Amino acid sequence: MTNNFSFEINSLLVALPEIFLLSSIVIVLIIDLFLTSKFRQATYYLTQLSLMVTGILSFNLIGHPETVIFSNSFILDNMASVFKVFITGSSMVAMVYTRHYLLQHSLYRGEYFVLVMLAVLGMMVMVSGYSMLTLYMGLEILSLSLYTLIAIARNRSIAVEAALKYFVLGAIASGLLLYGISMVYGISGSINISDISAFAHDPSINSRDTLILNFGLVFLVIGIAFKLGAVPFHMWVPDVYEGAPTSVTMFLSTVPKIAALAMLVRILVDGLGSMHDYWSDLFLALSLLSISVGSVVALMQTNIKRMLAYSTISHVGFIMLGFVTGVVSGYGAAIFYVLVYVLMSLAAFGVIIILNNKGYEADQISDYKGLSKNSPWFALVMLIVMLSMAGVPPFIGFYSKFSILQEVVSAGFITVAIIAVVFAVISAYYYLKIIKFMYFDESDKDETISAPMDIKLILSINGSLILVVGLFPDRLMNISMSLL
């Protein structure tokens, strides 16, 4: 049997970021083994360095012509490169907070950072995945790392419980996803996105094929919706957010969303774009459910991590709305939304981590009472984040919601836009509630909260980016719109 397989080292250079990251994971893993406790910080710095180099390598690939290698299973295009830069960048930010948290809670272990790098690798594989198999592998690499990261606080039963829940439910979702993939494979005869796309775009496709494709599509969408945390596949989200160590919550609530979005784009837009009529209804239902449930249930939460979990669900609803439109600018708006969401979420969890000092677990909303007096700067950043999440101009959160709604309206779904706006207004209530606690209530503790300089710096940059990008949103908007 002949095989037109060619193996050229040069062609692998487009996968250089992944190759580099995997190599450094192995190296860091080995180095960490031999570090004495005096030098254990080295793992952290090596991790940051590896992520940074990976990010730079990805950055250099922006503008590289679209290339497909590994027999059609790895694609490098602008979306992949830009997403990889954002993934590594936001992971680096998350790691800065993470180190602080781990030291405070005596969870500092080299494996933590290795697992984070592995998760990043999984996300990069997802972003560049061009066959169902690689996408799935990337997803599993990511998920398995996350399960372990959650359970790493194994002395806290709530964390172990969260990890187990996430693991079991994640396994079911993976099963559904695989089922969907097998159906699509069964009917189209290929797992490559380009082949599937060609099959689905073929005008002579018969009704039997459409039926089975569509059936598989349902399973695929459910699998991804679970990873995104869309209603009704959201039940793990609040439990895991609450149970996981806050540094893990921060990581898993932010960066994987970018990868999941990339997966959505690859499968649904690149692969099954011609089936848009079939999956847009499903998306519409899921997103409206997510927006409404996320907005309303968050109102009743007293734990800020649970509240942010529901807030995430509602944001996910907005992201999915972008896909309902079925136009490139709608997908672009969704990408813009995700990037903005990551920016805001990092800052929100950053404040939570800073407040999570020893003996002062700040995961109750009432812990934020009088924060503005004790630590005005952190309170100000939180204020910015909350206003931005609520969608108040001129913060960046306003533009992300606005651009989604604009696309939804111009696609003709005016009622949908109105419903979304109503729930966005309802959700403003609980964001404002935190502001009220911070600024208008008296604190029952009067310790000032101190944080290391690197965290303060990152948090300040993060907070001001929310404002600055909000004032000049066009740059990020143009980037997002140009990726598809």
Added chain:
Amino acid sequence: MEFEQILFYLFSFWFIASSLAMILSRNTAFSALFLILSFFSAASLWLLLEAEFLAIILILVYVGAVMVLFLFVIKMLDIEDSTLRAKFTGYLPIGLGVAVIVIAEMSLVLGVDQFGLDVVPQPIRHASDYSNITELAMELYTIYVYPFELAAVLLLIAIIAAITLIHRPDKRAKKQSIEEQVNTQAKDRVRLVSIAPYKKKDEQ
């Protein structure tokens, strides 16, 4: 009916029966053994499909390694099965209802009229000297080399995860820290606290 078909129905029957028995069995050890049986049946079905390598791997890895380990675990943990079973009957009707509808819908779509031999061509029979393993290896190390590598990463994570979650270095090992002992000072050992004298309330 050809002999092959007879075998197919036989193995299929065993497959379904042993799977059901696994779920319904009250004894966890029996469940595990029924699972082994269903693996064997599945492996036999694969053999009928000329997927010899997969069939052998299934038996070697799952039956030979995984299930044996599983049996060990079950025997060591000594799981009380009555509590698990108590809720089972309560959820059975609704669970069964959902399962039946899902199966019905799936068979509507994926049933014989969609995937029957009249719609999908019959797989080609290979000659007896055809090597399944060579073919698989060719595919795996050329076309699918990237997913293959990723699978390796997945296994690496599994190893790291297992060690991270199970290994407890500082609790079990009680090592002597000479450096700490040498550097210790009197104030580290004795702490003087001044406690104000007080009387208990009921003594007043």
Added chain:
Amino acid sequence: MTLDNVYLTIALSPLLGAIIAGFFGGMLGRKVTHTITIFGVLVSTVFSMYVFNIHVLEGGDIFNNNIYTWMQVGGLNLSVGFLVDNLTSVMLVVVSFVSLMVHIYTIGYMDKDEGYTKFFSYISLFTFAMFMLVMSNNFMQLFFGWEAVGLVSYLLIGFWHHKESAVEANLKAFLVNRVGDFGFLLGISLILMYFGSLDYIEVFSNLGAVEGVTILDGSLVITVICILLFVGAMGKSAQVPLHVWLPGSMEGPTPISALIHAATMVTAGIFMVSRMSPMFELSDVALTVVMVIGAITALFMGLLGIVQNDIKRVVAYSTLSQLGYMTVALGVSAYSVAIFHLMTHAFFKALLFLAAGSVIVAMHHEQDIRNMGGLYKKMPITYITSLVGTLALIGFPGFAGFYSKDMIIEAVHFSSLPYSDLVYYAVVAGVFITAFYSLRMFFIVFHGKSRVDSHTAGHIKESATSITFPLIALAIPSVIIGYITIEPMLFTGWLDNSITVSSRHSSMAELSYIFDSAASMIPHALLTVPFWMMVLGIATAWLFSLHKTEWADAIKNRFHRTYYVLDSLYGFDRFNEIVFVNGVKKLGLLLWKVSDMVIIDKIVVNGSAKFVGFIGSIIRPIQTGYVYHYAFFMIFSLLIILTWTLFSGNNPQLNVEF
């Protein structure tokens, strides 16, 4: 350096200074902070002069370009862009120069103040906002600049927030300006509605589209737009009846009274109307409204200056009156004259304020002129520069104010609008009043017997160089700027590329017909009514404040009713207090009872709480925490979705036949 970079530098260098001073002022210390901010403004000043040279002196083309597209909403393009023509260039020079002087002056004036660095941050921020306002090429950015200068103005009025009167004045300024801004915003909205664009040039070139179009009960759209825009100008430029905030703004530190409440921000309204001249020219009704409001302000606010005893308030009322003059000029379509007066006024009014500030500093923050007197010996530089400023203000022949004010009066004379003859009398009478109160203050402060208490008297000395330098630097243009620029600015077309005057309004044409040369205006002035009104004013002031001071009291007692009216500021404040403040309070109470208690509390709040509870009661049984419940729920959802996809939705996959 390309031109757009030059413009950007002009706008951004004060912003950079403001940011550095605001965030790092405490760290950097006073000296570094003021050096940085002053350098920022200096850069702007130099570049402004460069721009002035290119556009005005060398006759460069109009620059109109969008620098940055902020947002694209449907067909509407919201951008940050610059429209730089001669009008803008003039404004840039005036704003940057005065701002630079005020920055330098602040070093001496705020010397002992705690909020030193904060103050520098604010005034640099203000300078940035003002640049954005004058350089804007669209209404959006104009509104941004408009609100930004307002914001800084409020911050600075309440700068000494421990003083209750400052907080009150701050609030008053804020509220009154909201009224004006509301009109302004309505005007902009109407423009957007009828022209579909916010870009100046696009709007101006489509003006024909609304010709004859009417809204409401038959008023012309263009008239409504212009009047609404003018309402905005009334707020910012303190025209009756929205003037009440300006005297109160004197609670702020003196440098900002000079910069914001005399020279630049309050003239934003004048600038805006001039910028919109193509629109205003289409509506005689709007122009008449503008003119009449201006005349009322010019005359009646001047009268109030006579009875004031606070040195800054006298100057404040004279500012109101001069703004009235500018508005009158706008009304009679003499936009270039208005801008001319704006420019001369910026110099001499800033000078007067800074001189007043110099006196205040010397007197240890005493502001009552009755406690001053005979200061001319002790403060010679302040004295001379004040004299220059005062002469410029009253329009003494040869000084800057003479040319601009004379031109306004003449322009009114030639106007053909209804009521223009009445307005003419008002502005001529205004000359007498201006001369009277200005000289009265001047005489009382610098001449006559010293009424300074003995303790302070010993300490009075000329102010520091950082204070006197700006005085001298501003005194020079106060003398000569009118003489130099009257001809090019009004008659040989400096402003022609930015201002449109319809042929129906002939004031400017007739002015240029009688105009000979700047020099010849001085001897000619001796034959005109305004000159003799001014002389009369000076004489009266001398009579009452130096020669026969007891006569002043006698008159005050004889005409105590008139005095009462003036002293109570025509009752504007009391009217506002009774009608608006109390009225609004009552209305608020009513609304609170009806809408808050019933609609919001009962229906919205309790209703939504019930709604939330309802949703919660659905969700809660699902969110049990048991993993098999979750798993079951997932499968159940899968079932529903599968069923829905197969049998219903927009594309049912299987046709069920029963």
